[in-house]
Amino acid sequence: MTQTDPDIFGTKTQTLIRNIRLDGKPAEIYLDGTGNIASVGEKIKDHDAEFIIDGNGATALPGMVNMHAHSPMSLLRGYSDDMPLFEWLSTKIWPTEAHLTESDIYWGAKLACLEMIRTGTTTFNDMYFMMNNVAEAVDEAGIRACLSYCMIDGGDHEKFEKECSVMEKTVATLKARANPRIIPGVSPHAVYTVSEEGLRWCAEFSERENIPLHIHVDETDENPDCIKAHGMRVAQWLDHCGVLSNRCIAAHCCWLDADDIRLFADRGVTVVHNPVSNMKLSVGRALPYPELKAAGVNVTLGTDGASSNNDLDMFGEMKTAAILQKFFWNDPTIMPASEALTIASRNGAKALGINAGVIAPGFLADIILVGKTVTTTPAFNTTSNAVYATSGLAVDTTICDGAVLMHEGFIPGAEEILAKSERVAFDLVRRATA
Ligand SMILES: CSC[C@H]1O[C@@H](n2cnc3c(O)ncnc32)[C@H](O)[C@@H]1O
Numbered sequence: 001m002t003q004t005d006p007d008i009f010g011t012k013t014q015t016l017i018r019n020i021r022l023d024g025k026p027a028e029i030y031l032d033g034t035g036n037i038a039s040v041g042e043k044i045k046d047h048d049a050e051f052i053i054d055g056n057g058a059t060a061l062p063g064m065v066n067m068h069a070h071s072p073m074s075l076l077r078g079y080s081d082d083m084p085l086f087e088w089l090s091t092k093i094w095p096t097e098a099h100l101t102e103s104d105i106y107w108g109a110k111l112a113c114l115e116m117i118r119t120g121t122t123t124f125n126d127m128y129f130m131m132n133n134v135a136e137a138v139d140e141a142g143i144r145a146c147l148s149y150c151m152i153d154g155g156d157h158e159k160f161e162k163e164c165s166v167m168e169k170t171v172a173t174l175k176a177r178a179n180p181r182i183i184p185g186v187s188p189h190a191v192y193t194v195s196e197e198g199l200r201w202c203a204e205f206s207e208r209e210n211i212p213l214h215i216h217v218d219e220t221d222e223n224p225d226c227i228k229a230h231g232m233r234v235a236q237w238l239d240h241c242g243v244l245s246n247r248c249i250a251a252h253c254c255w256l257d258a259d260d261i262r263l264f265a266d267r268g269v270t271v272v273h274n275p276v277s278n279m280k281l282s283v284g285r286a287l288p289y290p291e292l293k294a295a296g297v298n299v300t301l302g303t304d305g306a307s308s309n310n311d312l313d314m315f316g317e318m319k320t321a322a323i324l325q326k327f328f329w330n331d332p333t334i335m336p337a338s339e340a341l342t343i344a345s346r347n348g349a350k351a352l353g354i355n356a357g358v359i360a361p362g363f364l365a366d367i368i369l370v371g372k373t374v375t376t377t378p379a380f381n382t383t384s385n386a387v388y389a390t391s392g393l394a395v396d397t398t399i400c401d402g403a404v405l406m407h408e409g410f411i412p413g414a415e416e417i418l419a420k421s422e423r424v425a426f427d428l429v430r431r432a433t434a
C-alpha cells in the first residue's frame with residue numbers, strides 16, 4: 001500500500017486521497033471502487049481503502065473536459081505553422097492526411113491521450129477519421145471520449161452515400177465496444193464542406209441514435225459565402241437543415257451575431273471556445289462570450305488539434321480563454337477564474353451527458369491533483385492559481401472513472417508511446433512528401 005505500488009494503475013480500486021485541498025480547504029476524497037466518488041470531507045474515517053494517495057498539499061480539481069479535438073492530428077504537431085486556415089488545410093494538412101493509415105491514427109491518438117492524461121484532461125470530444133482506431137487508443141489509455149467520424153461530402157452525392165455508410169458503421173462499431181467511457185457521436189465537418197443532404201442526414205442520424213453532433217461553425221467568417229449560396233447566415237442555414245438542437249456541439253463560433261446567439265440559446269446548442277487555435281490561425285474575432293453567457297448558452301472549452309494549437313493542455317487553454325475575453329471585449333471582469341474552470345470541466349460534461357465535472361459524492365471519479373509547486377504558491381486562491389498560474393504539467397495525478405492513470409507524473413507505457421509516435425509521424429510525412 002505505497003504510493004509507487006504499480007498495482008495502483010489502471011483499475012477501479014477503493015482509494016483514499018488525503019492531504020489535499022478542495023476549494024481551498026483541507027479535504028479527503030474516498031473512491032469506493034465503483035468508478036464514482038463515494039465521500040468527500042475534511043477527514044474520512046469510514047473507508048475500506050486498498051490504496052492511499054497522499055496529495056502532499058495538492059489541489060483537487062475535476063478532470064478537464066476538452067470539447068473540441070482531432071486527436072490523431074497530434075502526429076502533425078509543428079509540421080506546418082503560421083499560415084491562414086484554408087491555405088494551411090489545402091496545401092499542408094489535407095495532402096498529408098491522404099496518406100494516413102489505421103496504424104497512424106492509432107498512434108496519433110495514443111500520443112494525444114498520453115498528453116491529455118499528463119496535463120489533467122479526463123474527457124475529450126473528438127472528430128476525425130478511422131475512429132475505431134482512436135477508440136482502441138482511448139480504451140487502452142483509460143480516458144473518456146466522445147468519438148465522431150467526420151463527414152466531408154463536398155456536395156458530391158456519391159461521396160455523400162459512402163460517407164453515410166462509414167458514419168453508420170462507425171457508430172455501430174463504437175457501440176459494440178460497450179465501453180461506458182466511449183460515447184459515439186456524429187460530425188458533419190462544416191457548412192463549406194458538407195452538402196444540405198449531408199447536414200440533414202447527420203441531424204436526423206444524431207436524433208435517431210440520440211448522440212451528440214459535433215461541427216465547426218463560424219471559425220472564420222463563413223457568412224458571406226453561406227448567404228451567397230443559400231441566402232442565409234450559417235446559423236440560420238444549420239437550423240434550416242435541422243442541425244441545431246441540444247445535441248449540437250458547435251466549435252469556434254467566433255462570428256455569431258445577436259440573432260445567431262438567440263437561435264443557439266433557443267435550440268439549446270453548446271458552444272466550444274477554442275481561443276489558442278483561433279488566435280494562432282488569426283480567425284479575426286474572439287468568441288462573443290459575454291453575449292452567449294447573457295443568453296444562457298452552455299459555453300465549453302477545447303484545444304482543437306495539436307497541429308493548430310500546438311498542445312492539448314487545457315490549463316493553458318483556460319488562461320488564454322479568460323485573458324483573451326478580457327482583452328478583446330476590454331473588460332477585466334469577463335470570465336473570472338472560477339467561471340473558466342467551470343467552462344473547462346462541468347459545462348463540457350453536461351453537454352456530453354456525463355455525470356462529471358464536480359467533486360462530490362455520486363459524481364464520476366474523474367479527478368486530478370495539481371501538485372503543490374512553485375506556481376501554486378502562495379495558495380491565497382487555489383482556483384486563481386489553477387487558471388492563471390499553472391500549466392498542465394503541474395498536474396501530478398489523473399484519475400478517470402475511479403482508475404488512477406497517472407500518479408506522481410508517472411504514466412505506465414509513456415516512453416514507448418513517445419518513441420513509437422515519433423517514428424510514425426516522421427514516416428507519415430516522408431510518405432506524403434515523397
Ligand atoms: C476535423 S477532422 C476533419 C478535417 O478537418 C480538418 N481540420 C483540422 N483543423 C481544422 C480547423 O481548425 N478548421 C477546419 N478544419 C480543420 C482536419 O485536417 C480534417 O481533414
Ligand SMILES: [Zn+2]
Pocket residue numbers: 068069070216251304305
Ligand atoms: Zn477543429
